[in-house]
Amino acid sequence: MAEKSLPDDTLWGNVFRKDSTVENNIYKVLAGIPIFQDLNRKELRLIERILHKRSYKENEVIFHEGDPGVGMYIIESGRVNITLGKDKKLLAVLTDTEFFGEIALLSEIPRTATATCVTDCSILGFFQPDLVDLMETKPRMGNKVVLRLAQMIADRLRFSNLENQELKMKLSQFEEKSTRKRMS
Amino acid sequence: MDLTVGRFLRFLIVSIILVVVGWLLYELSTIITILLLSALIAYILDPIASYLEAKGITRTYATFIIFFMFFFIIAVASWIFLPGLIRELHTLQQNLMSEDPSTLTRRIEAFITTNLKYFDVKTLAIEEKVQNGISLLTDELLAILAGFISTISIVFIVPFVVFFLLKDGRKMKKTFIHLIPNRYFEMTLTVLHKIDQQLGWYLRGQFTEAFVVGFLSVLALWLLDVQYFIIIGVFAGLANMIPYVGPVAGAVPAIVVTLINGNEPFKLLYIIIAFAVVQLIDNILLQPMVLSKSVHLHPLIIVFAVLIGGQFFGILGMLLAVPAAGIIKVTSSELYNGIRKFHFL
Numbered sequence: 001m002a003e004k005s006l007p008d009d010t011l012w013g014n015v016f017r018k019d020s021t022v023e024n025n026i027y028k029v030l031a032g033i034p035i036f037q038d039l040n041r042k043e044l045r046l047i048e049r050i051l052h053k054r055s056y057k058e059n060e061v062i063f064h065e066g067d068p069g070v071g072m073y074i075i076e077s078g079r080v081n082i083t084l085g086k087d088k089k090l091l092a093v094l095t096d097t098e099f100f101g102e103i104a105l106l107s108e109i110p111r112t113a114t115a116t117c118v119t120d121c122s123i124l125g126f127f128q129p130d131l132v133d134l135m136e137t138k139p140r141m142g143n144k145v146v147l148r149l150a151q152m153i154a155d156r157l158r159f160s161n162l163e164n165q166e167l168k169m170k171l172s173q174f175e176e177k178s179t180r181k182r183m184s
Numbered sequence: 185m186d187l188t189v190g191r192f193l194r195f196l197i198v199s200i201i202l203v204v205v206g207w208l209l210y211e212l213s214t215i216i217t218i219l220l221l222s223a224l225i226a227y228i229l230d231p232i233a234s235y236l237e238a239k240g241i242t243r244t245y246a247t248f249i250i251f252f253m254f255f256f257i258i259a260v261a262s263w264i265f266l267p268g269l270i271r272e273l274h275t276l277q278q279n280l281m282s283e284d285p286s287t288l289t290r291r292i293e294a295f296i297t298t299n300l301k302y303f304d305v306k307t308l309a310i311e312e313k314v315q316n317g318i319s320l321l322t323d324e325l326l327a328i329l330a331g332f333i334s335t336i337s338i339v340f341i342v343p344f345v346v347f348f349l350l351k352d353g354r355k356m357k358k359t360f361i362h363l364i365p366n367r368y369f370e371m372t373l374t375v376l377h378k379i380d381q382q383l384g385w386y387l388r389g390q391f392t393e394a395f396v397v398g399f400l401s402v403l404a405l406w407l408l409d410v411q412y413f414i415i416i417g418v419f420a421g422l423a424n425m426i427p428y429v430g431p432v433a434g435a436v437p438a439i440v441v442t443l444i445n446g447n448e449p450f451k452l453l454y455i456i457i458a459f460a461v462v463q464l465i466d467n468i469l470l471q472p473m474v475l476s477k478s479v480h481l482h483p484l485i486i487v488f489a490v491l492i493g494g495q496f497f498g499i500l501g502m503l504l505a506v507p508a509a510g511i512i513k514v515t516s517s518e519l520y521n522g523i524r525k526f527h528f529l
Contacts, residue, residue: 052358052373054366063370068525070374108374127370129377133354137237 029076032097034152038144052125062115069104069111071127078121082113105131222345228388233350247351269414375522382514390425390507393470397424404458411441425506435459481509
């Protein structure tokens with residue numbers, strides 16, 4: 001079995017060399033995020049510079065329901081619970097490379113749920129001011145991100161419409177049934 | 185009992201910290217001024233760097249280009265205006281030193297007796313006021329001379345600081361945000377963004393307006409052949425930042441200089457018309473374009489801000505009082521809104 005290589009000597013090692021393992025991990029995470037899908041490696045490197053990397057402890061709240069939302073969070077590592085209301089009804093459990101709160105990138109709306117770390121987490125934050133800045137300084141790249149974001153929201157809207165139509169149909173069928181019952 | 189002692193100790197510690205911070209601020213006031221001035225200049229120049237970045241130039245090269253352009257403009261402006269400005273300052277100094285103040289007052293009194301007969305010259309006590317004014321002006325000039333060494337250091341240090349703030353400002357902001365605890369970090373980010381949105385337009389608008397009004401005033405006074413036209417024009421541009429009083433304060437020196445230099449009522453009329461035209465251009469064309477009125481300040485706040493600025497930092501303080509009041513107003517209101525929205529209060 002090959003022996004695991006030792007880390008660089010702290011005294012003589014190249015302190016300026018970047019930790020490629022960490023870098024690759026961030027690229028892997030970012031490449032999997034739909035809004036960054038159209039970006040090449042060089043552009044992802046720029047995004048990595050913009051993102052805010054935060055560390056959260058177990059049980060630490062990322063944001064509360066009702067807080068003004070200004071951006072999205074990407075989980076680099078760890079597990080996050082998304083809960084609703086005071087009784088903390090569990091809506092979703094998100095883990096590595098998953099993201100949440102992306103709608104807030106376009107509009108400052110109150111958070112609809114609470115996000116709490118279940119384990120120690122490393123989270124990347126991408127916020128509205130960063131997106132605005134990106135569109136001003138790198139318009140081509142900003143457009144790619146915004147276009148993907150718009151597509152994602154359009155998909156969700158389409159899905160919601162279909163769900164709405166289905167529910168309406170079910171409601172009318174239910175109403176028909178109950179009228180027939182009453183008639184008979 | 186313990187509670188009272190604890191409270192007293194906390195009060196004592198907070199008081200000591202406040203005194204130490206106050207003392208440090210006082211002792212480091214020159215450095216703080218340099219830093220604030222540099223931050224203000226970098227902030228005003230930031231959109232140009234962002235624009236160049238959007239054209240595909242790196243931030244470092246964009247900063248170099250801005251600096252090159254900035255020094256080029258200063259060099260050209262110095263080549264055109266500096267000899268005239270030095271001449272003007274020299275003549276002004278000579279006139280202040282050599283001419284007896286009573287000669288000046290006699291000229292003004294003669295003008296009033298011939299043209300404005302309904303004024304009683306004696307009740308105006310012009311001589312006393314002119315003498316007071318000259319002694320004040322001399323004090324101010326002496327203060328400027330005393331601060332000459334710090335002025336030189338500012339001239340060399342400020343561009344250096346501006347360069348790095350412009351080049352690495354974004355990284356510095358990110359590092360600052362990184363230091364904020366998780367609980368407050370999203371709020372800090374939002375508040376900073378909102379302050380930037382409001383202040384950006386306001387400050388850039390104020391300085392653009394001051395620059396254009398100053399340039400137009402210099403041009404108008406040069407065409408009207410008014411003595412010290414550069415100094416008065418520049419003053420008019422800077423004074424324009426003070427609402428209500430500023431536009432009038434800008435015209436007064438030109439009128440006084442014309443009054444002192446001779447009996448030319450028509451020239452006075454032309455000067456008033458010229459300043460009215462400059463104000464008209466400012467109100468109709470400039471203000472809607474630069475949106476400098478986006479931060480609404482109550483007239484009373486402006487008056488007190490100008491007085492406080494004058495009390496602490498002299499003429500420069502009076503001129504920078506309005507933008508400073510704007511910064512304080514926007515920062516405090518956005519901070520308060522952020523704290524309330526995020527339920528920290």
